[in-house]
Structure formats: structure tokens, C-alpha cells
Amino acid sequence: MKSIIRRFKGSRTIPQVVAICIGSLSLLTACVQYAWTSPYIPIITSEDFPGNITFEEASYFTVIPPLTAIGLCAVFSKLADRIGRKRVLILSGPVHFAAYVLIYFGRTVTPFYISRFLSGLGDAILWASLPVYVAEISEPHVRGTWGNVPAISGYVGQVLINVLGSYLHLQTSTILSAIVPVVFCCAFAFMPESPYFLLARGRHEEAQKSLRLLRGGQNCDDEYKQLTRDVNRQLSETGTLKDLFLIKSNRRALFIAVGARAASQMSGIAAFTVHTQYLFEQAGQNISKELSSITFSAVLLVLATLGAFYQDKFGRRPLMIGSCLGCGFILLVETVYFYLNDKTSVDLSGLRWVPLAGMILYLFCFSFGLSLIPSLLVGELFSTSIKANAMIVTNIFFDGFICVITKVFQTLTYNFGLYVPFLIFTVSCFINAIRSYLFLLETRGKTLEEIQQMLKK
Template sequence: MDGDSAYQQLLREERQKHHNNRFPPTSYMDTHSDQVSAFVSKKLPQFLAAGVATLGALGLGTVLGYTSPALPDIKNSTTFSHLVESQHSWIGSIAPIGACVSGPVAGFLVDAFGRKKCMLFVAPLFILGWLLIAFAEYIEMIFAGRFITGFCGGTFSLAAPVYISETAESSIRGTLGSSLQLMINCGVLVTYVVGYFLEWNWLALVCASIPAGFFVGMIFMPESPRYLMSKKDKVGASNALKWLRGASQHQQVKDELNTLQASIEECEVPEFKAMFSKSIMKPLGISLALMFFQQWNGNNAIVFYTVDIFNDAGSTLDPKIATIIVGCVQVVASVVAAILMDKAGRRVLLLLSGALMTAALCVLGGFFYMKEEDPSVIEYLGWLPLLCLMVFIVAFSLGFGPIAWLLAGEILPPNVKGRASALATSFNWLNTFVVTKVFDNIKMGLGIEWCFWIFGIAAFLGDIFVILFVPETKGKTLDEIQMNFKSKTDQHDVGRGHGCTAQL
């Protein structure tokens, strides 16, 4: 019996061991659950801060998307039915002028008053711009409103990426940075959907609610720890880091705070001659080039005039419905880009983006060329413009859309980030203005097919530039990214206490 009992005990132990291998003990599951909960609680404040900041990007998206559904309504309204075509084009293109002007102003504000206060300053002005459009009785009021909303949207396009890059950890910086483009696309989609149901003036009132919501939410968010430390506010920087990292004690963020302080102490704002050093000019040149290619692939021209493009294509689908479909695809693609950003890497997504945009734009140009030669092509290829625009939007949202802004926040040296970001932002919006303004001129002078072929050539050249010059920044700290741009002499100087490395 004793032998049988021992055998039975051994058998029960083996069965229990096998069961535990298949179904982990509750204590293990609880431990794993606790780890997940701890991770979420640690990262959640950073996602929340980025989410509120990107409400400004949502507002920018409404500025970009507004004219597509609103301009046809304005043309048909009794108040503005007398407008000529040149005035219509100014309604679309004057917003980028405001955004271009915002660059130097925003660059000064983010350095002088902080990233958070800069965005809070412009939110009421943003609301005012939309109200001018909503209650416009004269075309000058619409022009003024478009200029002001463009100015405010441009300010957010500079301040929000800087704020996010300085509050997010490197492991999620790419995901949070790419959320800017996601929110811009969501803003565009909002105007497409609401514009389908509401007239242009009521649409402007809906758009005004977004900066109002941002203003309320941003009041409760912390300032950038790096900015606070640069202003010698160590207590404020510590409190901001504790909130952002989900920490309860100063000791939990002490190492990061000390690294941040050391980085700032090493930073020196360079003299004018030093601005032309390789460590500054190379990342600035890359940022400016990416801004150029981002705009000359024609994205904003397409967003501004999507309804008109479908009208020109003679599509049998309601142009406003087709526009909403394009907007939905754009948002979904932005979500995918946010997921892939810290997995696939920046260069891979840029190259894929450029290749797909080139193909889509060339085919779309070919469609319009064939339509001009034989209008009956619409009968069997009427679906092609929608397909090409969907491919183009997906490609743009995966790469050049978010990454041009993300890389600007990553590669620009922190000691000149305000000035360099201002220059990059103004350059971006200057090109936006030129592209949207000349779109109609090219269409009238050469034909709409050449609009898309020119954009396709720019997309192809953008890929060549990425292959030759753009570095991969996935998974690297801002400190490591900056060291890649420094010459051996610069790195030697850093070792002696000069120059700047960036651990944000």
C-alpha cells in the first residue's frame, strides 16, 4: 500500500506539473497583469499630454480641409456669387501665407515663453479667425479669417512637435510624433464630413470649437521639462517629469533630471559663424529638403481642391462622398503609420511612401491626359481617380506626411531648435502657398495632367534624397542622433565641455 501510495503521489505531482505548464498559476498571471498595468500607468501621462497637444494639429487639419467642401458652397452663395476665379484661389492659398509668417513668431514664443504657453497664446486667436469666416459679409473677412487660422495652425505645426519630442521617452517618441499627422488628417476628415451636411459658415463655427477644447485641456498639462530646466526651474522640471513618467517621488526621475541638466549646461547658443558648422547645417538642410519634398508631392493642393479634382475627372460618384472616402483612408493610413513608426523605421517608410506616391500621381496624370484625348474614357475608367488618390493619400500618410515633421523634432540641435524649427516651418508653409497657388495656373496653362506629373517627379526625387542623405533615427536617443551629425572636432569639443548634446 505504501508503494502504491507513493506511486499515486508521484503521478499526481506529474499531472499537476503538466497542468501548470499549460495553465500558469494565478500568481504568474497576476504578476504579468501588474506589469502591464504598471507599463500603462507609466506611459499614459505621455500619451495624454501628446493627445492634448495634437488637438492643435486637429485644428490645423480643419484649416487645410476647409476649402474643399466650403469653396463650392461659397461660390454658389448669394453673398459671394460675384467673386472671380482669382479670388477663389486666394481663399485656398492665403492660409499657408499666414502659416509661413507664423514661423519666426512661433520660434520666438517657444523659446521665450515656453512650448505650452506658446500654444495657449494662439488658441483664442484661432477661435477669432474662425468666427471672422463664420460671420463674414465681405470677402475681406474671409481672407482675414483664413490668414489668422493659417497663422495659428502654422504655430501649432512648430510648437506641438517640439513639445512632444521633449516630453516623450525615446521608445514611444516615434509613435507620439506621428500622431501629429494622424490628427491633421482627422481634422481634414472632420471638415469633409461636416461640410457634407453644413454650409460653409456653420462649418466654420464647428471648426472654432476645436481650439476652444484644446485651450481647456492644455491648461492642465505640464510644460516641457527641458524648457523648465533651461530656465533654471529645477523644481518645476522635476514635477513635470514626475507627472509625465508616472512617478510619485523625485528620486524616481533623478537620473533623467540630472542627464537633462548636464545636457543643457553643455549647450551653448552658437554665434552666427558657428551656425554654419556641419553639426547644425546638415540636419537643418535635411529638414528643409524633407519639407520641400513633402509639399511638392502636391498633398495640400490635392486636399485643398479634392472636390474640384473629382469634378474635373467627371466621376459618377458624388464628389463630396468621394472626398469623405479619401479622408477616411487618410485617417486609417495615419493610424497604421503611428503603429509602424517605431517598428519599421523612418527611412523604410519614407522610401515606400515616395515610390507609391510617384506611381499614383503618374497614373492619375495619365488618366487626365487620356480623358482630354477621349472623354469616353470616363465610362470604363471613372473609378481610377478615386483609386489613385486613395493610394496617394495612404502613401503620404505612411511616410512623408508625418516623418518630415517628426524628423525635424528629432534631428535639429536643441541649442538652435527654436530658430531652426522656425525656419523649417516657414519654408514648409511657403512651399504650401506656392503649390496651392500655382495649382490652378498649371492646370489652366499646361493641363491638369501636368500638375500630377510634376508632383510625381518631385516624389521620385524625394526618394533619391532619402537614399542619399536621411539617417535612420528609430530607437535612438536624441543624444545619439546629434552625435551622428558631429564631426570629430565637434565631438572633441563636447568632451571638453563645449557644444551641445541633446538628451531631451
């Protein structure tokens, strides 16, 4: 670990890391709002809450954000190509803040619906700009480790809202959560724009200034000249939505990016998230739902943070394959356990520790590959000319998967038992391990232009 940390102590690296960390505050806020429903739907639908909101009405809180993001991601992906990644990303701050204001004053279901719409709007904004911004401002060795900060900040957001929701009143936690988008806007306003975007818009002096700021004021003339050639070559290619599917390199990048996102969603993380308390109970640990959720999200945060520092050591491809295989074998054991527990009379009293132990091992395997690499690949794989359209398609698939997987998981669990969705996730992990072995590119240590040349081979 010390050798890894020493690599990032140079002044050339620090500005890139700072820009990535501040930009990632937008995703921290988004994940706070995404996970907000877990601790607060029971409170809002209780008899003590003044709005008389029913559970049926509150059930739409989880659906509105991804549907909104699907409908609006095209607008902000195009806007990021017109006015810049930085300007679009900073818009997420006021949007998320407005969502908190509505939560604070909400007493009936309508303000909460509008708040959830704004949350989805913020998601559309940041997913159209943040992955691209992080990839374009950072050097390969920085991107390999610190490019995972957005995903890690998302886990921080989940831990934060689980803690706040467990111990604080709705209004109090809302005030504290609303501080984050304010800090993000104030700090990110001083961050430089992506030099890739500035070169693509013909703003060469600004691009050179931005690159110099991101490299700590050091001489970067050679890098600037190479970057100019790379952007000009990429812009010489057509970038329509049709080209995303017709040009082989674009189609290959899309297949890898969407496949990685699908692999993450189909890996079973939702199953463990929803049934954390049940797994603790099976192990004989009678703890509250709140504490089990905090424990789960905190363990995932710690393991994902550790995993981020080893991606450049082992590479994306081996870690993704290993993550899929590890999760697959663990899910297979869990599937057998739940089948025996639900459908047979086999005595499992001596094996009650299996579900909880499986969850911990699963989080270890998930955190080193499936939790981080998909988001990183989205920012790395696409040419400058096609990025806007690529963000539209990948975000539609991502939000669509969230909606479908959540509903399918609930339906299968209710009608057939827990072992059926676990079996589906098991098969999915093994399939995605094979897909990663056959098709996933190793982007470790590669510039964005080098990745484009790999895609063309």
C-alpha cells in the same frame, strides 16, 4: 497590433500620450480652418449669401494663412524659447476661436480676410511650438508612435470640416468647430511644460517636477541627470541664425528636415486632393464633390493612423524610401494614363478604373511615410540652442512650398493638362527616394541627444 498596444499601457507612458493628444487639438483646429475654404467658398460666393463676395475676392482666402505664417513664424519661434513651448502653444486657442467668431458674424469680405489672417497667425504659433513640445516631452519609444498624433489630428480636422461643410449651415458648423479650441485651452492648461525648456532656462526644480509628471510619478532621477547633461552640452553651442548654416550638424539637420517637408509637398498629394471627384468619375462612380472629398480624407486618415503604429517597427528611413518609391511608381502610371487620355486617341474605356485604383494605392504608400515622418523629424533633429532659428527657417520653407506648389499645379494643369504636374511629382518622388537613401538618418529609438551625436558624425 496587440503587441504594439501593450507597450503603451504602463502608467509611465500614459501622461506623455495624454499631453501629446491634447496638444494636437491645436493642429486639428488649424486643419479645420485650412480646409474650410473647400466646402464654403462656393457658398460664400453664391447669390444667396448676403455679402456679394466675388470668387476673385474669395480666392485670396487660401493665400492669406500661409503668407501670414511666413511673416510671423520668427516671432513665435523666438517667443517659444523665452516663455516656453506650452505658453506659446496655448495662445493658438484664443486666436483660432477669434477666427471662428469672425466667420460666424461675417457678411462682407473684410471679416473673412481678418479671420484668414488669424488662421495664419494660429498656424505660426502652433508650428513654432507643437513639434518641439511633442519631441521634448516624450521618450523615444513614445515619440516614434504617438509623435504622429499631431499629423493624424490634422487629417481628423479635414474629415470633420468636409462632413460639417457638406451637411450643415455655415453658422452651425462654425459653432461646432469653435468648441475644439475651447476644449484645447481648458485641457492643455493642466499639461506640464517641456522639461528641456525649463532646464534651458535654469528652472531645475520645475524641470524635475515636470519630468516626474510626464513619467507618471515614477522615479526618473537618472533620466533627469542625463537630461541635464544633454541640455547643458547643447546650450554650450552657439545658436544664431548664421550657425544654422555654418555648423555642419545644424546644416545637415536643416537639409534633412526641409528636404522631408519638400518631399511631402512635392509628392502629388495636392493633385489627388484637388481632382478626387474627377478620379471617381473616371471610374464610373458619379458621386458628388462633397462625398468624394469626405471619402478621400477619411481613407487617408485611416491609413495614416495605421501607419503610425508601425513606424517604430520598420523605422523612419525605410518607410520614407518605400513611400517615395511607391508613390513615384503609382504617379508614373497615372501620368501615362492622363497623357494617353488627353493627347492621343487611344481607347481607354476598359481602363477607367486606373485613376481611382491608383489614388487608393497612392494613399496607402503616402500614409506610411510622406504623410507623417516629415513633421516628426522637425521636432527631433535640432539642438536645444538652435531650435528657435531652425523652426523659423523650416516653417518659412513649408508655408512657401504650400503657396508655390498650389499655384504651379493650377497653372500647369490649365495650360498643359493633368499629366504634366503628375509627371513632375513622379520625378520628385524618385529624386526624394534617392535623397532619403543617401542622407536621411534613422532616428528610431534614439534620444534627442543621441540624434545630435549622429548628426555630428
